[in-house]
Every structure is written in C-alpha cells, then in structure tokens.
Amino acid sequence: MKFVLNKFDTEINFIDKFVDFPPVHKIVIIDKYIHKLYKSKLDLFLKDTPTYLFEATEANKILAEVENIYSFFIKNKVNRESVVIGIGGGITTDVTAFAASTFKRGCRLQLIPTTFLGMIDAAIGGKTAVNFNGIKNNIGTFYPAEKVIINTEFLKSLSDIELKNGWVECLKVSLIVDNGLYEILKNNNIIVTSEIIEKAIQIKVMHCENDLHDSGERQKLNLGHTFAHLIESASDYSVKHGEAVAIGVRKAADYSHKEKMITSDELKAINEIYDKYKLPKTISHEIKNKINVKGKKLIQQDKKAGKKVKLVLFRGLFDVVVKEIDDYKKIIDLMIQ
Ligand SMILES: NC(=O)c1ccc[n+]([C@@H]2O[C@H](COP(=O)([O-])OP(=O)(O)OC[C@H]3O[C@@H](n4cnc5c(N)ncnc54)[C@H](O)[C@@H]3O)[C@@H](O)[C@H]2O)c1
Structure with a gap:
C-alpha cells in the first residue's frame, strides 16, 4: 500500500496531485455530494473518465448498489487492468473497494478519502464492506488499495x-x-x-x-x-x-x-x-x-x-x-x- 499525503497548509492544486496516475483505463466512483461540491476542481481529472455518482448513505451501502456499479463497469468495459478509483468518505470507499475486489475477481484499486475518518481509517488497511440483512458491514473482503491519496483540502468542507x-x-x-x-x-x-x-x-x-x-x-x-x-x-x-x-x-x-x-x-x-x-x-x-x-x-x-x-x-x-x-x-x- 502506498500513501501520498499532501501537506496541510500548502496551496493545493487538486489536478496537479491527481494527474500523476499512469495513463491507464480508469473509472471513478465518487460521492455525489463531493462531485457537486468540488466539480470545478475535479473537472479536468474526471474529463473523459466514466464517473459513477454514488449517493453516500448507509442505506445505500448494499449489494443492490454494488450490482449497479458492476453494470456500470460492464458498460464501460472495465477489466482487471483498469484502475477503479473511489473518491469519498468511508461509505463510498468501502463500496468502491468491495466492487473492485469482486469484479472479475479483482481490479486495480486506488482511493481518495475525503473525510478525516476515511483518511486515517476507512481507506487504510484493506477492509471492504456492504451492509446486509440489517447488519452493518456483514459482507466484505480484504483488499488493500494499491494507492491512497490524501488531500487534506477536502477537510475544509467537512461538517463538525x-x-x-x-x-x-x-x-x-x-x-x-x-x-x-x-x-x-x-x-x-x-x-x-x-x-x-x-x-x-x-x-x-x-x-x-x-x-x-x-x-x-x-x-x-x-x-x-x-x-x-x-x-x-x-x-x-x-x-x-x-x-x-x-x-x-x-x-x-x-x-x-x-x-x-x-x-x-x-x-x-x-x-x-x-x-x-x-x-x-x-x-x-x-x-x-x-x-x-x-x-x-x-x-x-x-x-x-x-x-x-x-x-x-x-x-x-x-x-x-x-x-x-x-x-x-x-x-x-x-x-x-
Ligand atoms: N473499511 C474500514 O476499515 C472502515 C473503517 C472505519 C469506517 N468504515 C466505514 O466508513 C463509513 C463512514 O465513513 P465516513 O464517516 O468517512 O464518511 P461517509 O462516507 O459516511 O460520509 C459522511 C457524510 O459526509 C459527506 N462528505 C464526505 N466527504 C466530505 C467532505 N470532504 N466535505 C463535506 N462532506 C463530505 C458525505 O457525502 C456524507 O454525507 C461507515 O460505513 C463505516 O462502516 C470503514
């Protein structure tokens, strides 16, 4: 697992930090709210990249939503060499990582956590999960992301x-x-x-x-x-x-x-x-x-x-x-x- 941590007080250009990805087929699953909030900053990064807008709620952290993501993967010709990128808090990174770990028995995975909890916990350590049968994180896999990019700029919009x-x-x-x-x-x-x-x-x-x-x-x-x-x-x-x-x-x-x-x-x-x-x-x-x-x-x-x-x-x-x-x-x- 590799971590990229931007220094907190520096002026951060989102795109500069994101464009260092190798030029591979990439697909993004992003928290819908983050997409709305940071649209202008993420536009260049997301340009020409299939982007799935995910409603980040616990009620949505379920297999039915993972199936929608699989369909999105198929529609966009995701294969095992594709890089699946999850951008959001723990709900989004857990679901993205679960989908990436199971689709075709595992695609490449990179995570960009946007919450404090995601940065220090949910995106770190390789646990993926969905809720099932009323039990939180009942189904999941162990699948560490190959890279976790931490951009503390996201924390500025985080609620108390x-x-x-x-x-x-x-x-x-x-x-x-x-x-x-x-x-x-x-x-x-x-x-x-x-x-x-x-x-x-x-x-x-x-x-x-x-x-x-x-x-x-x-x-x-x-x-x-x-x-x-x-x-x-x-x-x-x-x-x-x-x-x-x-x-x-x-x-x-x-x-x-x-x-x-x-x-x-x-x-x-x-x-x-x-x-x-x-x-x-x-x-x-x-x-x-x-x-x-x-x-x-x-x-x-x-x-x-x-x-x-x-x-x-x-x-x-x-x-x-x-x-x-x-x-x-x-x-x-x-x-x-
Ligand atoms: N895999 C693990 O090891 C692990 C560890 C801890 C928690 N988790 C899971 O993480 C989930 C909780 O994650 P969480 O608390 O990081 O966030 P979250 O994904 O629950 O998001 C919380 C809310 O904050 C919003 N949000 C996200 N980033 C934002 C930002 N930068 N600015 C403003 N709003 C933002 C989201 O849209 C959402 O409304 C739980 O489902 C938990 O089970 C997983």
Missing part, C-alpha cells in the same frame, strides 16, 4: 459532526500505542494537521501490515467496537459510528478499571482526552432499554463474535489486550448503568 467522527478514531489509536500522537492531541487546539494524520495512519498500518485478515494484532484496533456495535444496532444506526466508538472506548476503559487492569489515573487520562475533544459519553434511555432487552442477541450477531465475545481492554494507557469474554451480562450491565 463528520470531523468529530475522525477525532474519535484518532484519539482511539493514540491510546493503543505511544508514537507521540497522544501528546500532540493533548496540546492541540482541535485542528487537523498533516502530522496528526500521518501519525494516526502509522498506528493503523502498524497493526494491519502483518495481519491483513484480522486474526491477531489488528484486533487491537477494535478497541471500543464491541460496545459501539451494540449501540449502533440498538439505535438502528441513528447513532453514528464515531459517536458510538467514543462511548465504546470509555466503556472499555470503565470495564478495564472495574477489572483492575488500569489505575484510576489511567482511566482519568483516557476520559480527559475524550472530554477535551467534546466527544459524546452517554446514550439515551431508549437505547439503554433496547440494549437491556435485546443486548445478548445483538452481541451474538456481531460478526466478530464466535461463541465468546472478543473484547479489547486496556492493560495500561498505551497498552491494550484482546480478551475473550463469555459473560455478556457484564457488558450489558455496564452499558445500561
């Missing part, structure tokens, strides 16, 4: 809510390994810098490069995710992934503290960084009630759960461990308290 989703993942990885990111975030004025993006990507890559298929080291990145999936399912996805993970990391810290795996000072340090970035800490009574009633079933549905739940817990401030837990009640009790 979407920026927050990125911060959640960024804070999460800063707590898993100490590569200096936590300290930068502690002293930062809640501004995304290229240094922050680079360091967050470094931690993600560190965990994925030797464990593409998520059977070992990579599982540490699921910190907070068991709790988060529970919240997302119980809320019928009205709680965004980022919000759910923010609460999930706090719950993982609470759980670790209860099990005497971290000290009160370490728990405080974890909560303080999430407080600084004003990230959510609680769920509504309605969601708590749903978790109380349907929690066990929802945990069992979690695609990563076998008989036991794999819970990522803190063993220290920059040290996490994957534990297999068969006592769902402990998780549910912690969620509804």
Whole structure:
C-alpha cells in the first residue's frame, strides 16, 4: 500500500496531485455530494473518465448498489487492468473497494478519502464492506488499495459532526500505542494537521501490515467496537459510528478499571482526552432499554463474535489486550448503568 499525503497548509492544486496516475483505463466512483461540491476542481481529472455518482448513505451501502456499479463497469468495459478509483468518505470507499475486489475477481484499486475518518481509517488497511440483512458491514473482503491519496483540502468542507467522527478514531489509536500522537492531541487546539494524520495512519498500518485478515494484532484496533456495535444496532444506526466508538472506548476503559487492569489515573487520562475533544459519553434511555432487552442477541450477531465475545481492554494507557469474554451480562450491565 502506498500513501501520498499532501501537506496541510500548502496551496493545493487538486489536478496537479491527481494527474500523476499512469495513463491507464480508469473509472471513478465518487460521492455525489463531493462531485457537486468540488466539480470545478475535479473537472479536468474526471474529463473523459466514466464517473459513477454514488449517493453516500448507509442505506445505500448494499449489494443492490454494488450490482449497479458492476453494470456500470460492464458498460464501460472495465477489466482487471483498469484502475477503479473511489473518491469519498468511508461509505463510498468501502463500496468502491468491495466492487473492485469482486469484479472479475479483482481490479486495480486506488482511493481518495475525503473525510478525516476515511483518511486515517476507512481507506487504510484493506477492509471492504456492504451492509446486509440489517447488519452493518456483514459482507466484505480484504483488499488493500494499491494507492491512497490524501488531500487534506477536502477537510475544509467537512461538517463538525463528520470531523468529530475522525477525532474519535484518532484519539482511539493514540491510546493503543505511544508514537507521540497522544501528546500532540493533548496540546492541540482541535485542528487537523498533516502530522496528526500521518501519525494516526502509522498506528493503523502498524497493526494491519502483518495481519491483513484480522486474526491477531489488528484486533487491537477494535478497541471500543464491541460496545459501539451494540449501540449502533440498538439505535438502528441513528447513532453514528464515531459517536458510538467514543462511548465504546470509555466503556472499555470503565470495564478495564472495574477489572483492575488500569489505575484510576489511567482511566482519568483516557476520559480527559475524550472530554477535551467534546466527544459524546452517554446514550439515551431508549437505547439503554433496547440494549437491556435485546443486548445478548445483538452481541451474538456481531460478526466478530464466535461463541465468546472478543473484547479489547486496556492493560495500561498505551497498552491494550484482546480478551475473550463469555459473560455478556457484564457488558450489558455496564452499558445500561
Ligand atoms: N473499511 C474500514 O476499515 C472502515 C473503517 C472505519 C469506517 N468504515 C466505514 O466508513 C463509513 C463512514 O465513513 P465516513 O464517516 O468517512 O464518511 P461517509 O462516507 O459516511 O460520509 C459522511 C457524510 O459526509 C459527506 N462528505 C464526505 N466527504 C466530505 C467532505 N470532504 N466535505 C463535506 N462532506 C463530505 C458525505 O457525502 C456524507 O454525507 C461507515 O460505513 C463505516 O462502516 C470503514
């Protein structure tokens, strides 16, 4: 996987950064909203390139939409040498990558993430996905993009809510390994810098490069995710992934503290960084009630759960461990308290 990261404060000419593609047959799947927003800047790049405008919603991250993309590929004579380029947030890059990985058993794939979350997480590490049967990311493949182009210019149009989703993942990885990111975030004025993006990507890559298929080291990145999936399912996805993970990391810290795996000072340090970035800490009574009633079933549905739940817990401030837990009640009790 190759990364191209533009420096944050430089004047960026979109086209200059994009035209370095080899002159091959290329096809673009782009978030419809990004296309509208950046049309004039992308015009030259998209000129003479078949461009599929994708409505980036969770409801649209489905097999039926992938079939539409396959039809678009066929219409535009995509073959295994063609470069499929996904431009958008995680929904768009997940769907694009899934379609590219399965069409003719795999085409070339390049991604241009446009959200903070996409830049440090969704476009990195090769997981592709669609939602199926009411379960998020139920179907997918492992298929790393050959190139990920990060142009921080896109972040200027990102809403505060979407920026927050990125911060959640960024804070999460800063707590898993100490590569200096936590300290930068502690002293930062809640501004995304290229240094922050680079360091967050470094931690993600560190965990994925030797464990593409998520059977070992990579599982540490699921910190907070068991709790988060529970919240997302119980809320019928009205709680965004980022919000759910923010609460999930706090719950993982609470759980670790209860099990005497971290000290009160370490728990405080974890909560303080999430407080600084004003990230959510609680769920509504309605969601708590749903978790109380349907929690066990929802945990069992979690695609990563076998008989036991794999819970990522803190063993220290920059040290996490994957534990297999068969006592769902402990998780549910912690969620509804
Ligand atoms: N593959 C992975 O490893 C991985 C990791 C994390 C998340 N994900 C997936 O990513 C998805 C969430 O992705 P996301 O939060 O990056 O964004 P998104 O694709 O959900 O987009 C969120 C919204 O922001 C808009 N948007 C995108 N870029 C913008 C920009 N530059 N300016 C203004 N608006 C913009 C989109 O049109 C959309 O309305 C989820 O489906 C999740 O499952 C995948």
